[in-house]
Amino acid sequence: MSSVQIREQAYIDGAWTTPSTQKTYQIVNPATGEVLANVADCSADDATLAVEAAHRAFGPWSKKTAKERSVILKKWFDLIMEHQAELARMMTMECGKPINESMGEVVYGASFVEWFAEEAKRVYGDIIPPPKGDRKVMAIKQPIGVSTAITPWNFPLAMITRKCAPALAAGCTAVVKPAEATPLTALALAELGAKAGLPKGVFNVVTASHGKDVGAVLTQHPLVKKVSFTGSTPVGKQLLKQAADTVKKSSMELGGNAPFIVFDDADIDAAISGAIASKYRNTGQTCVCVNRFLVQDGIYDQFAKALADRVSKMTIGNGLEESTEQGPLINQAAINKVTELVDDATSSGANVLTGGPRSDIGSLFYAPTVLTNVTDKMRVFNEEIFGPVAPLFRFKTEEDAIRMANDTPFGLAAYFYTQDMGRIWRVAESLEYGMVGINEGIISTEVAPFGGVKESGLGREGSKYGIDEYVEIKYLCLGGLD
Numbered sequence: 347m348s349s350v351q352i353r354e355q356a357y358i359d360g361a362w363t364t365p366s367t368q369k370t371y372q373i374v375n376p377a378t379g380e381v382l383a384n385v386a387d388c389s390a391d392d393a394t395l396a397v398e399a400a401h402r403a404f405g406p407w408s409k410k411t412a413k414e415r416s417v418i419l420k421k422w423f424d425l426i427m428e429h430q431a432e433l434a435r436m437m438t439m440e441c442g443k444p445i446n447e448s449m450g451e452v453v454y455g456a457s458f459v460e461w462f463a464e465e466a467k468r469v470y471g472d473i474i475p476p477p478k479g480d481r482k483v484m485a486i487k488q489p490i491g492v493s494t495a496i497t498p499w500n501f502p503l504a505m506i507t508r509k510c511a512p513a514l515a516a517g518c519t520a521v522v523k524p525a526e527a528t529p530l531t532a533l534a535l536a537e538l539g540a541k542a543g544l545p546k547g548v549f550n551v552v553t554a555s556h557g558k559d560v561g562a563v564l565t566q567h568p569l570v571k572k573v574s575f576t577g578s579t580p581v582g583k584q585l586l587k588q589a590a591d592t593v594k595k596s597s598m599e600l601g602g603n604a605p606f607i608v609f610d611d612a613d614i615d616a617a618i619s620g621a622i623a624s625k626y627r628n629t630g631q632t633c634v635c636v637n638r639f640l641v642q643d644g645i646y647d648q649f650a651k652a653l654a655d656r657v658s659k660m661t662i663g664n665g666l667e668e669s670t671e672q673g674p675l676i677n678q679a680a681i682n683k684v685t686e687l688v689d690d691a692t693s694s695g696a697n698v699l700t701g702g703p704r705s706d707i708g709s710l711f712y713a714p715t716v717l718t719n720v721t722d723k724m725r726v727f728n729e730e731i732f733g734p735v736a737p738l739f740r741f742k743t744e745e746d747a748i749r750m751a752n753d754t755p756f757g758l759a760a761y762f763y764t765q766d767m768g769r770i771w772r773v774a775e776s777l778e779y780g781m782v783g784i785n786e787g788i789i790s791t792e793v794a795p796f797g798g799v800k801e802s803g804l805g806r807e808g809s810k811y812g813i814d815e816y817v818e819i820k821y822l823c824l825g826g827l828d
């Protein structure tokens with residue numbers, strides 16, 4: 347088995363491509379500051395070439411049978427899994443994710459390719475009972491066309507496959523702009539896709555140090571028919587505005603402010619395990635990480651102590667070390683944001699039970715932290731932390747918990763722990779969120795619909811619904827059938 351190389355050129359129309367600007371930019375390991383590669387710094391012109399290539403490839407790719415596309419996607423899945431260890435290492439080096447989590451992300455990312463390879467064959471239409479006897483009424487589903495994916499650094503592989511596997515399965519072609527910080531995994535995916543047999547132009551990767559110009563092409567070019575973005579809500583709103591001019595179908599997986607409610611009747615051990623898994627996954631840098639712990643009065647002190655005990659034992663370090671549970675944050679801006687939020691809370695009376703900055707390991711490390719005595723007047727109640735800080739808010743009644751949980755413009759993921767069956771249904775139905783974990787802290791899987799409500803986004807990824815984002819429904823009325 348040949349190894350996956352570090353690629354530095356963009357991948358456009360089936361070729362490794364030097365950008366028109368001839369410029370490159372550095373990819374830096376956040377754990378060590380080491381320069382990993384000098385990657386193509388593409389411009390709007392390069393993005394346009396990629397869109398045009400994807401457009402040319404669309405006709406032949408969409409005309410393949412679903413089975414033919416499925417076979418190629420399955421090969422891509424196999425190759426990703428064969429290269430699991432190398433991809434995981436590359437991912438850890440470019441984003442700092444602990445290696446065990448990176449190994450898990452490769453499996454998670456590959457699962458979307460496998461799932462949609464299977465779903466490709468199940469894009470069914472409908473035969474609809476007609477209103478008159480002389481006609482047949484049908485609805486067919488057709489691939490929408492060139493799809494673009496603007497993806498984040500926190501899941502360098504899985505967010506690409508979660509968008510592009512359904513696109514390719516449906517018969518669309520794709521242009522990806524990976525996050526500035528994490529293009530290496532994306533380029534490796536392109537290499538494996540080519541080996542799997544993806545024809546030229548079907549999957550393109552355009553790398554750039556400042557995504558604005560490339561992003562403008564991917565959201566505004568008339569040949570692009572679908573835009574999918576994962577990232578912050580402000581950027582998502584801007585991309586939606588850009589896509590509006592040509593009325594492109596859009597999916598947005600945006601920011602969250604996930605509540606994690608612990609009721610007095612919860613199984614506390616299970617709640618602590620769920621809390622650790624959800625809050626500290628990828629060092630607190632996922633959109634579905636807990637942002638606010640809402641803990642009922644009667645169990646608050648016990649929960650706070652047990653959580654702080656577990657958190658204080660977590661191993662912090664370079665993600666390449668097997669023992670590392672918490673890696674670095676992605677950049678200085680992330681450290682600044684976390685520091686500001688913790689300072690804001692402590693200056694208004696919050697207590698640090700464990701944690702705080704850890705600059706002795708490296709400038710981008712922040713120790714996993716637990717804050718008590720936190721109130722809804724502090725910034726951590728409203729703002730996405732995106733770091734390893736667990737603020738614990740206190741509540742008295744179920745109604746209070748639901749009100750506090752829903753008191754946010756965001757609505758991605760929510761979690762709650764209780765053993766009361768009536769409460770399970772009441773709370774699950776009352777939470778204004780796209781996804782709810784009930785006595786469970788990790789809910790992401792290729793078989794379930796991932797996505798948010800309110801300002802957390804539009805559309806669903808994964809599951810049987812994920813492919814709908816890449817098809818148009820066409821109504822056919824066949825008349826004159828006397």
Ligand code: SIN
Pocket residue numbers: 498500501576599631632633634790796
């Ligand atoms: C994200 O943070 O954007 C994705 C998290 C997941 O898929 O679990």
